[in-house]
Amino acid sequence: MEDIKLTQYSHGAGCGCKISPAILDKILHSSVPSAVDPLLLVGNDKRDDAAVFDLGNGTGLISTTDFFMPIVDDPYDFGRIASANAISDVYAMGGKPIMAIAILGWPIDKLPAEVAQKVLEGARSICAAAGITLAGGHSIDCPEPVFGLSVNGLVDIKNLKQNSTGTAGCRLYLTKAIGVGILSTAQKRGILLPEDAAIALKSMTTLNKLGEIFGKLDSVKAMTDVTGFGLLGHLAEMCEGSGLSAVIEFDKVPVIKSLPQYLEQNCYPGGSQRNWNSYGHKISNLTDLQRFVLSDPQTSGGLLVAVAPDGVDEFERLLEENGLTQSHLTSLGYLEDRNPEYIIRVI
Known part of the structure; x- marks a missing residue:
């Protein structure tokens, strides 16, 4: 078992396997009218992280699923990463996971x-860290290894957060550094340094529990x-859903420090170009460095949070109290009224 390298058995890796936003638009397009359910607070029309159903008592049921092919060779770590990634969708809605x-x-x-x-053991360890049970599942014989979770959560409807409710003037924060897509590609090429492998693994297995607090x-x-759509893709969804544009200050984006040395070796995932x-x-003119970093597909990435100006001080104190470093305590940009030329402008 020690000689088995899971990434050799799959053509893609992690969230880099995601179908591109353009192709996904075609897949989701339908001429069949969908039934309107007044209790469905968030559905497929919102492009949000999870569906939310009104239970009628002030509480919403959050339902999501996420799965992908191996992004690391170790099966235990693969299970951990895939599970943290799936559970993140509940945290991104401001909710508390209850079952997987x-x-x-x-x-x-x-x-x-x-x-x-071993994959399932890794999943159980992350579920335990999230305070939930891996309660069952389904398996099939498949040409490539695939793993993930379907996760349910609960949220007080008054605390529900969406990606389409931003307001002009909000400052933008990101709770994890960008770059695990580039590092995972370096791993597949056999050029990833051990210290960078450790950084990527820690990032991808860290639960986004702060979302429940936010x-x-x-x-x-x-x-x-x-x-998988990278910072630009997920910010673009936030902007379009909110009817706004955004400005990114590139030098304030939290980035894994070693990325430039891998980019100098033309090491970046195919998902970046698809993104x-x-x-x-929809984006302003970028340098190659900016483009590869900002479109890098993340696996179990951080929370992108839009904070009203009057709440910035409290929010930054909360980040600091929860151990985030200085690079995450600084806003990376802001939302503004819709710019007719670009959805996102990078300066």
Whole structure:
């Protein structure tokens, strides 16, 4: 088992496997009218992180699912990363996770069952850290290894956060540094330094528990997590849903420090180019460095939070109290009235 490298059995990795925003638009387009459910507070029309159903008692049921192919070679770590990534969608809505169900696709003719067992053990460890049970699941024989979770959560409807409710003037914050897509590509090429592998693993297995706390803040106007579409893609969804534009101050974006040395070796995931092809026409002119960093597909990425100006001091104190470093305590940009030329302007 120690000789098995999971990433050799899949054509993609992590959230970099996500279908591009442009193709996803075509898939989701439908001429069939959908039934209107007044109890469905957030549905597929919102492009948000999870669906939310009104339980009728002031509480919303959050429901989400997320799965992908291995982004690391170690099966236990793969289970941890995939689980943290899936649970993040509940936190991104300001909610509290309550239960998870496993989704497993496994090439039983290529990989032993014992390896899949390690994946599930990793998942259970993250579920335990989130205070929930891995209560069941479904598995199939599949050409490539696939794993993820379906997760349910609860939220007081008054605390529900969406990616489409930003307001002009909100400052933008990101709770994890950008770059795990580039580092995972370096791993597949065999050039990733051990210290950078440790940085990426810690980032991807850290739960976004702060989202449940942010949900209780009136000053947090919009929230989402940054995953496969990169920072630009998920911020563009926030802007379009809110009818706004955004300005990013590139030197204030939290970035894994070693990224430039990998980019100098032309090390970046294919998902970056697919992302840029989907939304690059909505973005101001960028340097190559800015483009590769800001469109880098993240796996189990951080929370992107839009905070009203009068709540910035309280929000930054909260970040500091929860151990975030200086690079996360500084706003990376702001939302503004819709710019007719660009959805996002990078300065």
